[in-house]
Amino acid sequence: MASNRPAPEAPFVPAQRESDIFGYGEYRTEEGPWEEWNPTEESIRPVRGRHRVAKQRGGGLARSSTVLGVGVIAAVGAGGMASAHTGKPPVSISMPDLPSVGSLFDDSSDAPAATTASLTGVGTASASADSDQSDAGEALRNRIMAQAEQQQSKAETKATAAAVAAAEKQTADAAAKAEKEAAAKAADAKQKAEAAAKKQAEEERLAELAKQFQLPVVSYTITGTFGQPGSMWSSGYHTGLDFAAPTGTLIKAIHGGTITEAGWAGAYGYRTILTLDDGTELWFCHQSSINVKVGQKVGTGDVIGRVGATGNVTGPHLHLEVHPNGQATGIDPMTWLRGKGLTP
Structure with a gap:
């Protein structure tokens, strides 16, 4: 069976393209x-x-x-x-x-x-x-955080410095207070020690004086004190210290000195005046008898007379007066005797 030869392909003609290939109504x-x-x-x-x-x-x-x-x-x-x-x-x-x-x-x-x-x-x-x-955002965040941490660090440093300053001030105040208290205690202790030393020295001095001074009578009763008011005294008050004792009781020299007066003295009766080396005059009044004379030197404890009731009196006693430097107005004999270590 004979075969037919294939027909040649038609050449491609671009102009024959269909108009609706792209969906348009006509060619574009x-x-x-x-x-x-x-x-x-x-x-x-x-x-x-x-x-x-x-x-x-x-x-x-x-x-x-x-x-x-x-x-x-x-x-x-x-x-x-x-x-x-x-x-x-x-x-x-x-x-x-x-x-x-x-x-x-x-x-x-x-x-x-x-x-x-x-x-x-x-x-x-x-x-x-x-x-x-x-x-950039992370860097900005880090910078902000760093600034915040720096500010917080500064605030903490400032607060720490303030706390340290307050503690130092408190410590300084406490130290100053302690020092002041210690100084006050030391001053008080020193004052007490000085007072104790002074008292002891005075006691020692009086003890030595007591060996040089003695009371005028041994057995007595204090019946009149210095400054006691009353109409029986011409001055209106008592000018001495009265030692009531029986008539004839021995009167002794309180301290060594010189007899500057011995005799009758009116309202004082028989009176003997003993002048000490410092010029103090001791008046012994209302004696029943006098055993010394003017110009005589006597020592502590020497007999100068006897208790009596001569002059303006209400009973036998020794009326003692103390006149510093021979002045007319006397002082309290009780105080003077205690100053010599004697206790009437």
């Missing part, structure tokens, strides 16, 4: 057909600092290039805004030189790599801007 020129255009290194020369895309034939590619350009500008703008927020200098974004825009839509294996590299660079720049913004 921007839908093709297009000539194949392969850019070369001579046809597209990259411009330093700017990336230009060669003008393509056909309106569809132009629109696609415009969309890509807007996306790139938006990415770059976002990176610039991120840089502006971080307060750091803008990040330089390097875009690779594209041979042609048409190559982005080529079905060859090289086209997707170029597109991927370009978009990856934009994403990396955006991520870097976000990282810079995060780093």
